[in-house]
Amino acid sequence: MPAGGLARRWRLGEKFIESWIYLAGLLAIVVLLGIIILLIKEGVPIFLDTPPWEFFFGTKWYPVSEPPTFGIMPFFVATLWVTVIATAISVPVGVACAAYLSEVAPNSIRETVKPIVELLAGFPSVVMGFIGLMLLSPLVQSAFNLNTGLSGLTAGIMLAFMSLPIIISVSEDALRAVPDEFRQASYALGATKWETIWHVCIPAALSGITAAVMLGVGRAIGETMTVLMVAGGALAVPVSPTDPMMPMTAAIASGIGNAVRGGLQYQALFAIGLILFVLTLFVNLVADRVLERQKRKFQR
Amino acid sequence: MTTRTGAASRQISQQVAYGFLIAATAVVVIPVLVIIIQIVVIGADAISCDFLSQAPSQAGKAGGIFPAILGTFYLMLGTIIVALPVGVLAGVYLSEYARDNWLTRTVNMAIVNLAGVPSIVYGLFGLGVFVLMFHFGMSLLSASLTLACQALAMTVTTSREAILAVPREYREGSLAVGSTRWQTIRHIVLPQAMPGIITGAVLAMSRAAGETAPILVVGAAFFLPGLPHSPFDQFMALPYHLYTVAAHIPGMSRTTIWGVALVLLAVVLSFNVLATIIRLRSRKRRYST
Numbered sequence: 001m002p003a004g005g006l007a008r009r010w011r012l013g014e015k016f017i018e019s020w021i022y023l024a025g026l027l028a029i030v031v032l033l034g035i036i037i038l039l040i041k042e043g044v045p046i047f048l049d050t051p052p053w054e055f056f057f058g059t060k061w062y063p064v065s066e067p068p069t070f071g072i073m074p075f076f077v078a079t080l081w082v083t084v085i086a087t088a089i090s091v092p093v094g095v096a097c098a099a100y101l102s103e104v105a106p107n108s109i110r111e112t113v114k115p116i117v118e119l120l121a122g123f124p125s126v127v128m129g130f131i132g133l134m135l136l137s138p139l140v141q142s143a144f145n146l147n148t149g150l151s152g153l154t155a156g157i158m159l160a161f162m163s164l165p166i167i168i169s170v171s172e173d174a175l176r177a178v179p180d181e182f183r184q185a186s187y188a189l190g191a192t193k194w195e196t197i198w199h200v201c202i203p204a205a206l207s208g209i210t211a212a213v214m215l216g217v218g219r220a221i222g223e224t225m226t227v228l229m230v231a232g233g234a235l236a237v238p239v240s241p242t243d244p245m246m247p248m249t250a251a252i253a254s255g256i257g258n259a260v261r262g263g264l265q266y267q268a269l270f271a272i273g274l275i276l277f278v279l280t281l282f283v284n285l286v287a288d289r290v291l292e293r294q295k296r297k298f299q300r
Numbered sequence: 301m302t303t304r305t306g307a308a309s310r311q312i313s314q315q316v317a318y319g320f321l322i323a324a325t326a327v328v329v330i331p332v333l334v335i336i337i338q339i340v341v342i343g344a345d346a347i348s349c350d351f352l353s354q355a356p357s358q359a360g361k362a363g364g365i366f367p368a369i370l371g372t373f374y375l376m377l378g379t380i381i382v383a384l385p386v387g388v389l390a391g392v393y394l395s396e397y398a399r400d401n402w403l404t405r406t407v408n409m410a411i412v413n414l415a416g417v418p419s420i421v422y423g424l425f426g427l428g429v430f431v432l433m434f435h436f437g438m439s440l441l442s443a444s445l446t447l448a449c450q451a452l453a454m455t456v457t458t459s460r461e462a463i464l465a466v467p468r469e470y471r472e473g474s475l476a477v478g479s480t481r482w483q484t485i486r487h488i489v490l491p492q493a494m495p496g497i498i499t500g501a502v503l504a505m506s507r508a509a510g511e512t513a514p515i516l517v518v519g520a521a522f523f524l525p526g527l528p529h530s531p532f533d534q535f536m537a538l539p540y541h542l543y544t545v546a547a548h549i550p551g552m553s554r555t556t557i558w559g560v561a562l563v564l565l566a567v568v569l570s571f572n573v574l575a576t577i578i579r580l581r582s583r584k585r586r587y588s589t
Contacts, residue, residue: 014482018397024386025393028410028456031449035417038428096324104321113329115576120332122572123565124510125419126539130546130561131335164328194314215416222418224513225539229547249420249513256424256517261432273424277417284416288409 039277043270046070050264055271059237063255063265070268072275074237078152078245081238082227085156086163086220091213093160094167095202098212101168102175103197121165129229132158137230144242148232153241155231159223163216170215170291174208175201177298208294214287218280224249248272339562346559356523359549365560367527371440371520371535372509372567374528378444379451379508384501386448387455388490391497394456395463396485415453422450423517431518438519441531446514451504458500462493495582499575506571510564512539538564 047055050070058071097117101110136157137149144153178201186196202209232244233254246254252269259266354364390407398404426446436442466489474484490497520540528535542560545552 010480014480017482021389021393021397024389025398025407027386027390028407028414028452031452032410032414034429035421035425038425039421042424042428093324093327096321097328100318100321100325104318105325113325116329116332118576119336119569119572120328122506122510122569123335124512124539124568126510126512126543127339127561127565127568130542130557131338133546134557135335135338161331168328192310192314194317195310198317218416222416222420224418224420225543228513229543249418252420252424253513253516256427270424270428273421277421280416280418280421281413284413285409288412 035277039270039274043267043272043274046264046267046271050268055268061235061251063259063268068264070264072248072251072268072272074235075246075248075251075272076275077237078227078231079221079247079249081152081241081245082156082159082231082247083217083220085153085241086159087213087217089157089160090163090167090216090220094164094212094216095171095209097164098168098171098175098209099197099202102172103193103201117165117168120161121169123162125162125223125225126229128158128162129226132226132230140242146242148244150230150232150244151242152231152238152245155227155245155247156241158226158230159220162223162226163219166219167212167216170212171205171209174205174212174294177208177294178204179298205294207290207297211287211290211294214283214290218283218287221283222249222276222280224253228253248276252276336565339558339565342555343558343560343562346555347562351559352563359523361549361552361556365538365541365563367524368536368538368541368560369563369567370527371537372539372564374440374535375444375447375515375537376505376508378440378531379447380501380505382445382448383451383455383504384497387452387500387504388459388497390452390456391459391463392485392490394460396481396489411453411456414449415457417450419450419511419513420517422446423514425449426514426518437532438521438534439532440528440535442518443515443520443535443537444531446518447508447511450511450514451508454504454507455497455500458503459493459497462496462500463489465496466492495578499579499582502571502575502578506568506575509571510539510568512543515540516543538567 050058055070055072056076057073058069059073060069060071061074062069097113101113105113132154133150137151137154139149140146140151140154140157141149182200182204183196186200187193191199227247228250231247231250233246233250234244235246236243238245252272255265255269259269351364352369353366355367356365357363394404394407398407423446426442426449430436430442430445431438434442436445470488470492471484474488475481479487515537519534520537521534522536522541522544524534524536538560542557542564545557545560
């Protein structure tokens with residue numbers, strides 16, 4: 001039995017550690033708020049110089065000319081292009097791969113394929129950019145007869161690869177969550193296995209698959225190094241997917257080193273950061289909502 | 301008769317559909333293998349003792365990449381020193397202390413969103429807060445803190461899940477013999493949750509080793525005359541080195557670039573594999589007892 005003083009000291013020590021626990025618990029909110037406040041504080045002042053209308057819809061980004069103009073339309077359209085290309089490739093491939101792994105593949109194949117997909121998830125984005133630069137861009141250049149293989153299409157294909165792991169794993173989880181009774185009822189009605197997958201499993205898992213797609217889109221919008229290295233970096237508004245272009249993330253990464261602190265270009269780049277943040281926040285919130293609903297769907 | 305041909309055509313359409321599913325899986329798997337084989341085969345020619353232990357010379361065209369390797373290890377260390385304790389404490393808070401109220405829901409939502417913030421935005425955050433506001437400058441410290449903020453979502457989530465997986469009875473047994481809440485956490489819950497927590501930490505380190513965009517903003521250097529001696533020094537790092545030699549230095553020898561890629565990939569993937577091994581071993585142990 002410890003003496004009273006010792007017990008009190010223990011209790012004090014415990015209060016001390018518990019206060020740290022509370023602080024750490026709240027830190028996530030602090031960091032998120034910090035990001036929001038900083039982006040607003042550094043980014044919003046650009047609108048005193050460039051009205052929002054000109055900023056969002058202007059097609060000329062000349063940060064160092066006199067007077068400078070800041071129109072982010074080229075970057076926004078570029079982000080749109082690469083995201084659309086990436087999604088158009090990664091969604092059908094990813095969902096098909098997930099359906100194969102969860103419904104069709106024998107155990108041995110699944111146990112071999114899954115670690116490889118996890119490996120892909122672990123590839124740093126700069127390595128994917130490097131691969132796009134070295135292996136994919138010459139292929140794209142010769143296939144489409146372009147002046148340069150560095151284009152939105154090349155970046156989109158690389159981004160598709162980078163979103164695949166998350167699309168596959170979340171879709172597979174969604175398909176696995178579909179109760180077995182659904183499949184058995186379908187077989188009992190005489191459906192083949194494929195008809196069951198197509199008409200029963202995928203529709204039942206649709207909200208989870210939607211969340212997977214949203215997470216993939218969020219990944220593609222926010223990806224920086226790959227698009228910085230392989231999208232081409234042209235400042236014109238891209239009209240074709242095979243044009244060289246500069247998505248928003250790449251615009252920040254390539255401009256921030258030369259921007260004078262507190263200067264107009266610096267503010268404009270933080271404003272682009274703010275737009276990126278809001279876009280990805282929205283996508284992730286929706287994905288999280290949809291996933292929560294999917295989780296509750298089959299609970300009994 | 302019609303039903304039989306109907307069944308046959310349905311069988312055929314099933315075969316066609318399976319063919320598509322298998323093709324999709326091959327489209328995912330084969331490029332991954334091709335990439336790894338390419339990097340290993342071409343990069344291996346560049347690997348030598350000098351390459352791993354010497355400083356670069358002639359703008360990276362000759363010499364080695366030792367300062368970049370060292371910088372990356374410093375970054376991983378700095379990131380995990382900050383992100384792991386905070387992540388574990390926050391995990392304890394969310395699993396043991398937090399009640400189901402608006403505050404807890406807000407914390408959870410913040411974590412989900414932190415995980416989705418683009419890495420370049422973390423870079424802007426690090427630049428604004430650590431480099432400029434706190435006057436840490438373009439330094440190892442700023443970069444580590446930035447990467448730690450980014451790793452936070454992962455260490456919190458994995459710690460929380462690992463702690464929640466500890467059976468309730470363990471806590472009740474400990475509380476029943478008169479331990480306080482913190483003693484129970486410290487001596488019963490955390491040791492049980494340790495493999496899960498470590499797995500998350502190792503994954504977070506692997507992520508920090510490969511992250512490029514944030515350190516590009518907060519102060520990685522392509523070439524430095526000396527090694528960093530304090531947290532306030534600038535540093536070189538593998539991913540930034542790869543970016544520069546691949547995209548910005550003309551006339552770079554092919555093998556050197558692939559060599560840098562190989563070293564980076566080896567560091568990142570070995571930590572990934574390590575995390576998998578820890579996870580599998582702890583799972584086996586749990587099933588055997």
